[in-house]
Amino acid sequence: MGYVVINTELCKGCELCISACNRGALSLSETQNRKGYQPVSLARPEKCNGCSLCAIMCPDVAITVYR
Amino acid sequence: MPEAAEKCVFKPTEGLTEKPLHYCPGCSHGIIHRLIAEVLEEMGQLDNTVGVGPVGCAAFCEQYFNVDWVAAAHGRAPAVATGVRRAVPDAVVFTYQGDGDLAAIGIAEAMHAAIRGEKITTIFVNNAIYGMTGGQMAPTTLIGMKTTTSPYGRKAEETGYPVDIPKLFSEIPGAAYVASGSTDSPKAVLQTKKYIRRAFETQLAGHGYSLVSVLSNCPTNWGLTPVKAMEWIRENLVPNYTMGELKVPTAAKGGEQA
Amino acid sequence: MQKLLVKGNEAISEAAIQAGCKLFFGYPITPSNEIIEYMARRLPEVGGHMVQAESEVSSIYMLLGAAGAGERCMTGTSGCGFSLMQEGMSFLAAYELPVVIVDVARLGPALGNLDPSQGDYFQWTRGGGHGDYYNFVLAPSGVQEAADLMGLAFDLADQYRMPAVVAMDGVLGQMMEPVTFRQTDTAHLPPKTWAARGKKGGPKHDVVGYILDPVKAERSDIQRAARYDQIRATEQRWEEIALDDADLVVVSFGTAGRVARAAVREARQQGIKVGLIRPITLWPFPTNPIATALTQNAKGFMVAEMNMGQMVEDVRLAVNGRAPVYLHRNMGGSMPTTEELVARIRTLAGEVSVHA
Structure with a gap:
């Protein structure tokens, strides 16, 4: 099992992490951050195995991964 | 919050400052910044490094790298890095340059740094377009690709063919390490990180000049979503540029290969 | 002190080395060639380097890198070469970096010829590149004075953190006169705490030349203008x-x-x-x-x-x-x-x- 913490103020909602996650754990939030982006969230935490593929693709260094 | 048994397996590197990156959503610059910073941190060189910046979207990147920095004029980073290198012989010195910066206005400085075997590392970010000025044609723009200065698509008979920088530099004797990676997938990003590490190792070993070309995106000027832009790298840029390790130092041959 | 009979170009080169210059970046151009040749011979003897660049454009940015790392460094050039350096000199002014640039001027415009000329006066004294700035410009009239002004050029550049141009011509560069090399006192010069050489456990140094914030940009210009005014008031020499x-x-x-x-x-x-x-x-x-x-x-x-x-x-x-x-x-x-x-x-x- 794993867990990701997303810095929602750094996230620009580019979805590269969503595309990198082959377990479908991530989705965009419904809410906006202060810059007006819809940040990504760990919508299905039970699917996260802490593989870090999302963080490897994140261009804003917004993801911290625990396993 | 994570349970006590869980441990952090991926966290922001000390090699980057806490300043939020100003790049467009999904831009590869952030990935490449992080790779360089992680490698320098892992090698214990953050206190011993001087970076030299470009002009272009990354013109302000000294705000993000947690190392000493000298900014250059457009294309002149390898000359600036040469001055730094000669002044501080034991530092790690690298340039961060885009395709307009390195392959157009600064190709003389870049090639001659390699020809001199200058002990610096160049990270060459190639997205086949001028990003900051608004999407003009670069020397690496593909044939048929539409940009604001090739609105009908780049035509070989008018502007020649895209220049394959890693291939060209691998022919220069002073270039000791030349590799060509990408940012289009996690696998490609991890491979690129290995190339960057080997380039810095080449410099520290005193073998000569090293260059890592990194294929990058430009969702904004390509008119694609970040995810589609990564696919576009894979389908269009990768087939047009030499990929992998093109050259490793003679002394290192027989060692670990990609 | 020992008197030596040397050419102007050699005198300024030796004077620069005596002033602690360990790095020379340049590109051959007549009538300044004795400088780069002298440096190629002499600098290795004092643990320095002469780097022959691929152009004057590159030379001036090598200077920017070395000066940004806090080293005393110089170049010597002439005519077209000095023109090619102007973009970089504008950057050096904005970065507030001390360097010394010797222009052994030739007749211009264009390729001109090697005869002595003072036609670079505007380029020397009006900044020369884009933007709003000045360089120190020192103009010797003989070989001894040229040697003396080299030490002064390095000191003024370090003191005020700006480029200093030594304005020569082919006659001064080529003629031989007896010279005594004198050391200058550099104890009063500020330490280069801003230099980018690696953090070494301290804070990060950024040697950059852009200011995006218009308020800060104006403040920076006002400060530089005040420094220029101070120099006008205190550093005139004749x-x-x-x-x-x-x-x-x-x-x-x-x-x-x-x-x-x-x-x-x-x-x-x-x-x-x-x-x-x-x-x-x-x-x-x-x-x-x-x-x-x-x-x-x-x-x-x-x-x-x-x-x-x-x-x-x-x-x-x-x-x-x-x-x-x-x-x-x-x-x-x-x-x-x-x-x-x-x-x-x-x-x-x-x-x-x-x-x-």
Whole structure:
């Protein structure tokens, strides 16, 4: 099992992490951050195995991964 | 919050400052910044490094790298890095340059740094377009690709063919390490990180000049979503540029290969 | 101290090394080549490097890198090469980096020829590149003075954190004179705590030249302008002869100034009340002795220079309409002779006495 913490103020909602996650754990939030982006969230935490593929693709260094 | 048994397996590197990156959503610059910073941190060189910046979207990147920095004029980073290198012989010195910066206005400085075997590392970010000025044609723009200065698509008979920088530099004797990676997938990003590490190792070993070309995106000027832009790298840029390790130092041959 | 008979180009090179310059970046161009060749020979002996760049564009940015890392460094060039450096000199001004650039000027525009010329005066004294800035400009008139001014150039550059240009020509670069090398006292110079050499456990150093925030950009310009004003007030240098009772004041620098000095002395012997101001700093321009001469007896100024008339504009600005300013110009790489200048001095001294 794993867990990701997303810095929602750094996230620009580019979805590269969503595309990198082959377990479908991530989705965009419904809410906006202060810059007006819809940040990504760990919508299905039970699917996260802490593989870090999302963080490897994140261009804003917004993801911290625990396993 | 994570349970006590869980441990952090991926966290922001000390090699980057806490300043939020100003790049467009999904831009590869952030990935490449992080790779360089992680490698320098892992090698214990953050206190011993001087970076030299470009002009272009990354013109302000000294705000993000947690190392000493000298900014250059457009294309002149390898000359600036040469001055730094000669002044501080034991530092790690690298340039961060885009395709307009390195392959157009600064190709003389870049090639001659390699020809001199200058002990610096160049990270060459190639997205086949001028990003900051608004999407003009670069020397690496593909044939048929539409940009604001090739609105009908780049035509070989008018502007020649895209220049394959890693291939060209691998022919220069002073270039000791030349590799060509990408940012289009996690696998490609991890491979690129290995190339960057080997380039810095080449410099520290005193073998000569090293260059890592990194294929990058430009969702904004390509008119694609970040995810589609990564696919576009894979389908269009990768087939047009030499990929992998093109050259490793003679002394290192027989060692670990990609 | 030991006197050596050396060429001007060699004298400035050795003087630079004596001043602690360990790095030279340059590209061969006549008539400055003795500098890069001397450095190639000599710098390895003192643990330094000469790097032969692929162009002057590259040379000036190598200087920017080395100066950004806090080292004393220099280049030597001429004519077209100095033009190619102007983009980088604008960057050096904005980055506030101390470097020394020797321009052994040749006749221009374009390729011109190797004959002595003072046609680079505007380029030297008006910044030369894009944007709003100045460089120190030091203009020797002989080989000993050239050697002395090199040490001063490094010190002024370090003290005020800006480039210093040593303005020569082919005559000064090529002629041989006896020279004694003197050390300058550098104890008063500020430490280069801003240099980018790796953090070494301390804070990060950023050597950059852009300011996106308009308020900060304006503040930075105001600070730099204040420094330029301070330099204008305190760093003017010149040689003067017999200004006290001079009706006519000759203003002339460099090679022309050397001839003008002889001509003024000759004219004095003939009983003409003439004096000389020979600017040693072309920027800051020595306005003080002009102001002083005007409060004494000066009724007119004669500018002798080897161009179409460039420094004459600075003299006119300093005189500000209070006296006539005449131009004696030699062009096409020709130098004035003493006789020619004495003749012109005699004519003009007569005119200013009549009109006064």
